[in-house]
Amino acid sequence: xxxxxxxxxxxxxxxxxxxxxxxxxxxxxxxxxxxxxxxxxxxxxxxxxxxxxxxxxxxxxxxxxxxxxxxxxxxxxxxxxxxxxxxxxxxxxxxxxxxxxxxxxxxxxxxxxxxxxxxxxxxxxxxxxxxxxxxxxxxxxxxxxxxxxxxxxxxxxxxxxxxxxxxxxxxxxxxxxxxxxxxxxxxxxxxxxxxxxxxxxxxx
Ligand SMILES: O=c1nc[nH]c2c1ncn2[C@H]1C[C@H](O)[C@@H](COP(=O)(O)OP(=O)(O)OP(=O)(O)O)O1
Ligand SMILES: [Mg+2]
Numbered sequence: 001x002x003x004x005x006x007x008x009x010x011x012x013x014x015x016x017x018x019x020x021x022x023x024x025x026x027x028x029x030x031x032x033x034x035x036x037x038x039x040x041x042x043x044x045x046x047x048x049x050x051x052x053x054x055x056x057x058x059x060x061x062x063x064x065x066x067x068x069x070x071x072x073x074x075x076x077x078x079x080x081x082x083x084x085x086x087x088x089x090x091x092x093x094x095x096x097x098x099x100x101x102x103x104x105x106x107x108x109x110x111x112x113x114x115x116x117x118x119x120x121x122x123x124x125x126x127x128x129x130x131x132x133x134x135x136x137x138x139x140x141x142x143x144x145x146x147x148x149x150x151x152x153x154x155x156x157x158x159x160x161x162x163x164x165x166x167x168x169x170x171x172x173x174x175x176x177x178x179x180x181x182x183x184x185x186x187x188x189x190x191x192x193x194x195x196x197x198x199x200x201x202x203x204x
Contacts, residue, residue, distance in 0.1 A: 013037040013063035013073040015044045016092075018162020019191070023074065026186060026195045030203065035069070042066040052076065052089055052131035053143055060135035068137055076130040076190065078164050080108055080152060082117045088129075091164065102156070105167040109154045121151035126168060130190035132198055142201065146193030150177075161185055 156166030158178030
Protein backbone atom coordinates (compact mmCIF):
# COMPACT_ATOMS: atom_id res chain seq x y z
CA UNK A 1 0.00 0.00 0.00
CA UNK A 2 1.42 3.40 -0.97
CA UNK A 3 1.50 5.60 2.08
CA UNK A 4 1.50 9.36 2.07
CA UNK A 5 3.24 9.33 5.45
CA UNK A 6 5.42 6.87 7.26
CA UNK A 7 4.46 6.67 10.91
CA UNK A 8 7.29 5.18 12.98
CA UNK A 9 5.47 5.60 16.23
CA UNK A 10 2.18 7.21 17.18
CA UNK A 11 0.95 8.58 20.50
CA UNK A 12 -2.67 7.70 21.20
CA UNK A 13 -3.64 10.80 23.16
CA UNK A 14 -6.54 9.59 25.26
CA UNK A 15 -6.88 8.70 28.92
CA UNK A 16 -10.13 6.81 28.25
CA UNK A 17 -9.42 3.06 28.27
CA UNK A 18 -12.50 2.14 26.24
CA UNK A 19 -11.60 4.53 23.43
CA UNK A 20 -7.92 3.56 23.59
CA UNK A 21 -8.83 -0.11 23.14
CA UNK A 22 -11.01 0.63 20.12
CA UNK A 23 -8.35 2.85 18.52
CA UNK A 24 -5.62 0.28 19.15
CA UNK A 25 -7.66 -2.49 17.53
CA UNK A 26 -8.41 -0.26 14.51
CA UNK A 27 -4.70 0.63 14.15
CA UNK A 28 -3.64 -3.00 14.55
CA UNK A 29 -3.60 -3.96 10.85
CA UNK A 30 -1.31 -1.02 10.03
CA UNK A 31 1.65 -2.29 12.04
CA UNK A 32 2.27 1.11 13.61
CA UNK A 33 4.04 1.19 16.95
CA UNK A 34 1.70 2.81 19.46
CA UNK A 35 2.40 4.46 22.77
CA UNK A 36 -0.31 5.96 24.96
CA UNK A 37 -0.20 9.47 26.39
CA UNK A 38 -0.77 7.93 29.80
CA UNK A 39 2.27 5.60 29.42
CA UNK A 40 4.40 8.63 28.53
CA UNK A 41 3.17 10.36 31.68
CA UNK A 42 1.59 13.15 29.64
CA UNK A 43 -1.16 14.95 31.57
CA UNK A 44 -4.70 15.17 30.17
CA UNK A 45 -5.10 18.81 29.09
CA UNK A 46 -8.14 20.86 30.16
CA UNK A 47 -10.82 20.51 27.50
CA UNK A 48 -11.62 24.19 27.17
CA UNK A 49 -13.00 24.05 23.62
CA UNK A 50 -16.66 24.40 22.72
CA UNK A 51 -16.56 22.01 19.74
CA UNK A 52 -15.35 18.43 19.27
CA UNK A 53 -12.86 19.79 16.72
CA UNK A 54 -11.37 22.28 19.21
CA UNK A 55 -10.98 19.71 21.97
CA UNK A 56 -9.57 17.00 19.71
CA UNK A 57 -7.06 19.52 18.36
CA UNK A 58 -5.91 20.72 21.76
CA UNK A 59 -5.51 17.15 23.05
CA UNK A 60 -3.52 16.05 19.99
CA UNK A 61 -1.27 19.14 20.00
CA UNK A 62 -0.54 18.76 23.72
CA UNK A 63 0.57 15.17 23.12
CA UNK A 64 2.74 15.91 20.09
CA UNK A 65 4.37 18.85 21.88
CA UNK A 66 4.97 16.69 24.95
CA UNK A 67 6.44 13.76 23.02
CA UNK A 68 7.88 15.06 19.74
CA UNK A 69 5.88 12.28 18.03
CA UNK A 70 2.77 12.37 15.86
CA UNK A 71 -0.31 12.11 18.08
CA UNK A 72 -3.88 10.96 17.55
CA UNK A 73 -6.60 12.36 19.83
CA UNK A 74 -10.32 11.64 19.94
CA UNK A 75 -13.01 13.98 21.17
CA UNK A 76 -16.42 12.43 21.16
CA UNK A 77 -19.84 12.57 22.73
CA UNK A 78 -23.54 12.02 22.48
CA UNK A 79 -25.96 14.61 21.10
CA UNK A 80 -29.56 13.99 22.21
CA UNK A 81 -31.77 15.92 19.84
CA UNK A 82 -34.72 16.44 22.25
CA UNK A 83 -32.28 17.86 24.83
CA UNK A 84 -31.17 20.65 22.50
CA UNK A 85 -28.30 18.37 21.45
CA UNK A 86 -26.88 18.08 24.96
CA UNK A 87 -24.63 16.75 26.43
CA UNK A 88 -22.52 17.01 23.23
CA UNK A 89 -18.97 18.11 24.01
CA UNK A 90 -19.86 17.87 27.73
CA UNK A 91 -20.79 14.17 27.61
CA UNK A 92 -17.91 13.10 29.87
CA UNK A 93 -18.81 15.89 32.34
CA UNK A 94 -22.32 14.45 32.72
CA UNK A 95 -20.68 11.41 34.31
CA UNK A 96 -19.80 13.67 37.25
CA UNK A 97 -16.68 13.29 39.35
CA UNK A 98 -17.20 9.53 39.64
CA UNK A 99 -16.49 9.13 35.90
CA UNK A 100 -19.27 6.52 35.93
CA UNK A 101 -21.17 6.52 32.63
CA UNK A 102 -24.22 5.13 34.47
CA UNK A 103 -24.51 8.55 36.13
CA UNK A 104 -24.51 10.27 32.75
CA UNK A 105 -26.93 7.79 31.18
CA UNK A 106 -29.34 8.27 34.08
CA UNK A 107 -29.12 12.05 33.73
CA UNK A 108 -30.05 11.79 30.04
CA UNK A 109 -33.00 9.55 30.91
CA UNK A 110 -34.12 11.89 33.74
CA UNK A 111 -33.96 14.95 31.49
CA UNK A 112 -35.94 13.20 28.75
CA UNK A 113 -38.56 12.19 31.35
CA UNK A 114 -38.66 15.74 32.77
CA UNK A 115 -39.43 17.05 29.29
CA UNK A 116 -42.11 14.39 28.79
CA UNK A 117 -40.31 13.02 25.74
CA UNK A 118 -42.22 9.96 24.52
CA UNK A 119 -40.59 6.54 24.91
CA UNK A 120 -40.42 5.95 21.16
CA UNK A 121 -37.19 5.74 19.19
CA UNK A 122 -38.32 8.60 16.94
CA UNK A 123 -38.69 10.94 19.93
CA UNK A 124 -35.41 9.88 21.48
CA UNK A 125 -33.13 10.40 18.49
CA UNK A 126 -29.46 10.80 19.33
CA UNK A 127 -26.18 11.02 17.45
CA UNK A 128 -22.77 9.85 18.57
CA UNK A 129 -19.98 12.09 17.29
CA UNK A 130 -16.27 11.38 17.08
CA UNK A 131 -13.63 13.81 15.89
CA UNK A 132 -10.16 12.37 15.44
CA UNK A 133 -7.29 14.86 15.37
CA UNK A 134 -3.96 13.74 13.96
CA UNK A 135 -1.26 16.23 14.98
CA UNK A 136 2.20 16.17 13.43
CA UNK A 137 5.39 17.39 15.11
CA UNK A 138 5.35 20.45 12.82
CA UNK A 139 2.00 21.19 14.53
CA UNK A 140 -0.26 20.81 11.54
CA UNK A 141 -3.45 19.00 12.43
CA UNK A 142 -5.80 16.90 10.31
CA UNK A 143 -9.41 16.40 11.49
CA UNK A 144 -11.87 13.60 10.69
CA UNK A 145 -15.51 13.63 11.91
CA UNK A 146 -17.64 10.48 12.06
CA UNK A 147 -21.22 10.12 13.31
CA UNK A 148 -23.63 7.33 14.23
CA UNK A 149 -27.39 7.97 14.44
CA UNK A 150 -29.61 6.08 16.84
CA UNK A 151 -31.95 6.38 19.81
CA UNK A 152 -31.64 6.54 23.58
CA UNK A 153 -33.12 3.37 25.09
CA UNK A 154 -34.00 2.73 28.73
CA UNK A 155 -33.10 0.70 30.71
CA UNK A 156 -29.48 0.31 29.52
CA UNK A 157 -28.58 -3.05 27.96
CA UNK A 158 -25.33 -4.93 27.35
CA UNK A 159 -21.88 -5.16 28.85
CA UNK A 160 -19.66 -4.57 25.82
CA UNK A 161 -18.27 -1.32 24.54
CA UNK A 162 -17.78 1.48 27.05
CA UNK A 163 -19.26 4.76 28.24
CA UNK A 164 -22.81 5.41 27.07
CA UNK A 165 -23.05 2.34 24.79
CA UNK A 166 -25.66 0.51 26.94
CA UNK A 167 -28.28 3.24 26.31
CA UNK A 168 -27.59 3.78 22.59
CA UNK A 169 -29.32 1.75 19.86
CA UNK A 170 -28.20 2.54 16.30
CA UNK A 171 -30.83 3.15 13.62
CA UNK A 172 -32.05 -0.14 12.13
CA UNK A 173 -30.65 -2.20 15.04
CA UNK A 174 -32.42 -4.08 17.81
CA UNK A 175 -29.26 -4.16 19.92
CA UNK A 176 -27.43 -1.40 21.74
CA UNK A 177 -23.79 -0.82 20.85
CA UNK A 178 -22.97 -2.49 24.19
CA UNK A 179 -24.63 -5.68 22.90
CA UNK A 180 -22.39 -5.83 19.81
CA UNK A 181 -18.95 -7.34 19.42
CA UNK A 182 -16.07 -4.87 19.14
CA UNK A 183 -15.79 -5.64 15.41
CA UNK A 184 -19.52 -5.09 14.84
CA UNK A 185 -19.42 -1.76 16.67
CA UNK A 186 -16.27 -0.57 14.88
CA UNK A 187 -17.84 -1.38 11.50
CA UNK A 188 -20.62 1.19 12.00
CA UNK A 189 -19.51 3.48 14.80
CA UNK A 190 -18.74 7.20 14.78
CA UNK A 191 -15.14 6.30 15.72
CA UNK A 192 -14.86 3.61 13.04
CA UNK A 193 -16.13 6.04 10.42
CA UNK A 194 -13.75 8.82 11.44
CA UNK A 195 -10.92 6.29 11.50
CA UNK A 196 -11.66 5.06 7.98
CA UNK A 197 -11.68 8.66 6.71
CA UNK A 198 -8.28 9.17 8.31
CA UNK A 199 -6.91 5.99 6.76
CA UNK A 200 -8.14 7.05 3.33
CA UNK A 201 -6.60 10.53 3.67
CA UNK A 202 -3.31 9.51 5.26
CA UNK A 203 -2.59 5.93 4.26
CA UNK A 204 -4.60 5.59 1.06
O1 LIG B 1 -18.22 4.91 21.42
C1 LIG B 1 -18.68 5.37 22.48
N1 LIG B 1 -19.52 4.65 23.24
C2 LIG B 1 -20.00 5.11 24.40
N2 LIG B 1 -19.67 6.30 24.94
C3 LIG B 1 -18.83 7.06 24.20
C4 LIG B 1 -18.32 6.64 22.97
N3 LIG B 1 -17.53 7.60 22.48
C5 LIG B 1 -17.55 8.58 23.36
N4 LIG B 1 -18.34 8.26 24.42
C6 LIG B 1 -18.56 9.06 25.63
C7 LIG B 1 -17.54 8.73 26.69
C8 LIG B 1 -17.29 10.06 27.34
O2 LIG B 1 -18.27 10.29 28.32
C9 LIG B 1 -17.51 11.06 26.21
C10 LIG B 1 -16.22 11.40 25.51
O3 LIG B 1 -15.57 12.45 26.19
P1 LIG B 1 -14.06 12.84 25.78
O4 LIG B 1 -13.65 14.07 26.45
O5 LIG B 1 -13.96 12.80 24.30
O6 LIG B 1 -13.24 11.60 26.32
P2 LIG B 1 -12.67 11.24 27.76
O7 LIG B 1 -12.66 12.47 28.63
O8 LIG B 1 -13.40 10.07 28.31
O9 LIG B 1 -11.19 10.80 27.45
P3 LIG B 1 -10.03 11.66 26.68
O10 LIG B 1 -10.50 13.09 26.63
O11 LIG B 1 -8.80 11.48 27.49
O12 LIG B 1 -9.89 11.05 25.32
O13 LIG B 1 -18.37 10.43 25.28
MG1 LIG C 1 -12.00 14.19 27.89
